[in-house]
Amino acid sequence: MASAPFPDSAAPALDDGPVVLARGEGPYGEVVLRRHGALLQIIANGCFLMDTSDGRSERLLVTEAFAALADHPSAAPPDVLIGGLGVGFSLAAAAAEPGWGGITVLERESAVIDWHRAGPLGELTAAALADPRVRLVHGDLLAHLHEVEAGYDALCLDVDNGPDWTVTEDNEGLYSPAGLAACRAALRPGGVLVVWSARGSERFVKNLRKAGFTGVGTREVPVARGVPDVLFLASHHLASQSA
Numbered sequence: 001m002a003s004a005p006f007p008d009s010a011a012p013a014l015d016d017g018p019v020v021l022a023r024g025e026g027p028y029g030e031v032v033l034r035r036h037g038a039l040l041q042i043i044a045n046g047c048f049l050m051d052t053s054d055g056r057s058e059r060l061l062v063t064e065a066f067a068a069l070a071d072h073p074s075a076a077p078p079d080v081l082i083g084g085l086g087v088g089f090s091l092a093a094a095a096a097e098p099g100w101g102g103i104t105v106l107e108r109e110s111a112v113i114d115w116h117r118a119g120p121l122g123e124l125t126a127a128a129l130a131d132p133r134v135r136l137v138h139g140d141l142l143a144h145l146h147e148v149e150a151g152y153d154a155l156c157l158d159v160d161n162g163p164d165w166t167v168t169e170d171n172e173g174l175y176s177p178a179g180l181a182a183c184r185a186a187l188r189p190g191g192v193l194v195v196w197s198a199r200g201s202e203r204f205v206k207n208l209r210k211a212g213f214t215g216v217g218t219r220e221v222p223v224a225r226g227v228p229d230v231l232f233l234a235s236h237h238l239a240s241q242s243a
Contacts, residue, residue: 024111057221057229058089065154077101078153088125095128162197180211187236
């Protein structure tokens, strides 16, 4: 994740400890926004979720999906659903690509939405949120997938630390056979699914294939510390590109 564009005067010294900027209560407990030096961080129930220190893998979540769709162009610009707003890197990457049609972002924590609309995270996403293609939806991802009618050309999902490391037990349903079936049903033929994870999972790769996805592959994205982030790529009927 690339460093957030905050002016030096707005950020405390890098050796200062984290400072809580805001707290919110959601359906799954407390969500906290804090600043640590030049970085903004989101913490859920004491579990670190993400910060503004980098963003390569979150941006690639969207750019890989667009590249896969470009191999099988359609008459209309493709529509994308981004599952998880987070600090906004994926949204910003989608808005920066003029080739997308509709850009829907689904976030279950109302506090996170507020921090983007009228809070510190707005510095990252104000321009993207002003894009007329962007629709920000507050709700549960799996419920939304079951309700969608027209479908999407791409699902770019970043709602957990990964399929084997969920933030809440409820999220396990997304990676279950029923959850993957809902993802596939929400995709138009030829559509692509990209799932972000903090680590790889052979089990999830097998489950994607069992769910009927084709062209299943992974892309590792190096990070400054620890194991690489991983993107799982799959397609509905048509083979997707993977690195």
